[in-house]
Amino acid sequence: MKKEVVLQIENLHKSYGQKKVIDGLNLSVERGDIFGFLGPNGSGKTTTIRMILGLISLDQGSIILNGYDVQKDFKKAIGKVGAVVETPKFFQGYSGYKNLQLMAGLYSHLPPGRVEEVLEMVGLKNRGRDKVSSYSLGMKQRLGIAMALLNQPEVVILDEPTNGLDPQGMKEIREMIVQLSLEQDITFFISSHLLHEVEQICNKLGILKEGRKLAQGSVKELLQKDYEAVEIVTTSREKAVKVLQSTGFARDFSSTERGIRLKVDKGYSEKLIQKLVSSDVPVQYVIPENQSLENYFINLTEGGSQIA
Numbered sequence: 001m002k003k004e005v006v007l008q009i010e011n012l013h014k015s016y017g018q019k020k021v022i023d024g025l026n027l028s029v030e031r032g033d034i035f036g037f038l039g040p041n042g043s044g045k046t047t048t049i050r051m052i053l054g055l056i057s058l059d060q061g062s063i064i065l066n067g068y069d070v071q072k073d074f075k076k077a078i079g080k081v082g083a084v085v086e087t088p089k090f091f092q093g094y095s096g097y098k099n100l101q102l103m104a105g106l107y108s109h110l111p112p113g114r115v116e117e118v119l120e121m122v123g124l125k126n127r128g129r130d131k132v133s134s135y136s137l138g139m140k141q142r143l144g145i146a147m148a149l150l151n152q153p154e155v156v157i158l159d160e161p162t163n164g165l166d167p168q169g170m171k172e173i174r175e176m177i178v179q180l181s182l183e184q185d186i187t188f189f190i191s192s193h194l195l196h197e198v199e200q201i202c203n204k205l206g207i208l209k210e211g212r213k214l215a216q217g218s219v220k221e222l223l224q225k226d227y228e229a230v231e232i233v234t235t236s237r238e239k240a241v242k243v244l245q246s247t248g249f250a251r252d253f254s255s256t257e258r259g260i261r262l263k264v265d266k267g268y269s270e271k272l273i274q275k276l277v278s279s280d281v282p283v284q285y286v287i288p289e290n291q292s293l294e295n296y297f298i299n300l301t302e303g304g305s306q307i308a
């Protein structure tokens with residue numbers, strides 16, 4: 001069964017002056033996803049999130065949220081959405097409970113006890129009556145998420161929810177997101193610049209670089225490649241490249257400290273070795289690279305220095 005698309009971004013563009021920050025971005029998030037919006041610093045994650053939430057205008061393209069166009073039907077589009085963008089702000093001298101209560105006053109139809117409920121969901125029930133000024137960064141982050149949950153959203157957008165937290169704090173936020181996704185049926189759109197972070201909880205990933213999408217899919221799909229990456233340790237880089245270039249099953253050569261790295265079509269690694277040996281290329285080792293998502297991400301966002 002095809003799942004409902006809750007966020008559809010098409011051909012999105014945004015410039016600041018001459019600088020193109022978002023450059024033709026397309027994305028789609030389905031109901032139930034924990035979607036990781038991954039990209040290095042400055043790639044345009046926060047800018048995209050601000051446009052989704054109507055905090056800044058877009059230059060071109062469209063954003064459809066819960067079936068409504070953010071530019072045309074903003075109120076309807078944003079109705080079932082909660083968000084935390086960058087560091088949430090609170091009244092430090094008030095308790096977490098009081099902060100939430102003030103916010104709850106802005107919504108007309110919240111069920112009684114909702115503030116207690118969201119405090120419990122984010123694991124702050126026992127500290128709810130303490131002043132926010134006494135909270136750790138992780139607790140403030142959770143209070144921000146509690147605020148985003150107040151209005152019973154179906155979609156929650158979090159901009160770098162674990163930024164600045166220690167490993168334990170990060171783990172707690174991750175576990176909380178997974179739990180909310182399962183127990184409250186919430187779709188999450190989470191930005192991060194940390195791959196291992198999104199890898200652990202997200203079922204889908206969109207990878208962003210300089211305002212463009214480099215890849216989107218499930219972690220499994222992204223790694224299901226029709227090639228293997230190998231490093232050849234050799235003192236004759238040029239000869240190795242020359243010999244292999246003509247084979248048709250090797251490509252994308254780049255230089256490494258000890259030799260070259262390249263992509264070989266699946267099933268051709270034996271032929272690759274035969275070819276090198278029969279052409280008298282001195283080969284010390286042929287090392288298959290562990291195609292982890294980390295390698296995949298680094299290759300995509302940094303690229304190697306191409307030599308052929």
Ligand SMILES: Nc1ncnc2c1ncn2[C@@H]1O[C@H](COP(=O)(O)OP(=O)(O)OP(=O)(O)O)[C@@H](O)[C@H]1O
Pocket residue numbers: 016021039040041042043044045046047048193
């Ligand atoms: N108001 C603005 N005026 C000018 N340039 C801006 C503005 N906001 C963002 N930019 C630029 O847009 C680019 C993308 O910024 P953005 O904050 O969206 O990146 P990001 O992916 O969220 O990065 P980070 O991981 O550091 O949070 C950066 O080059 C940034 O300097």
Ligand SMILES: [Mg+2]
Pocket residue numbers: 045046047159160
């Ligand atoms: Mg950002």
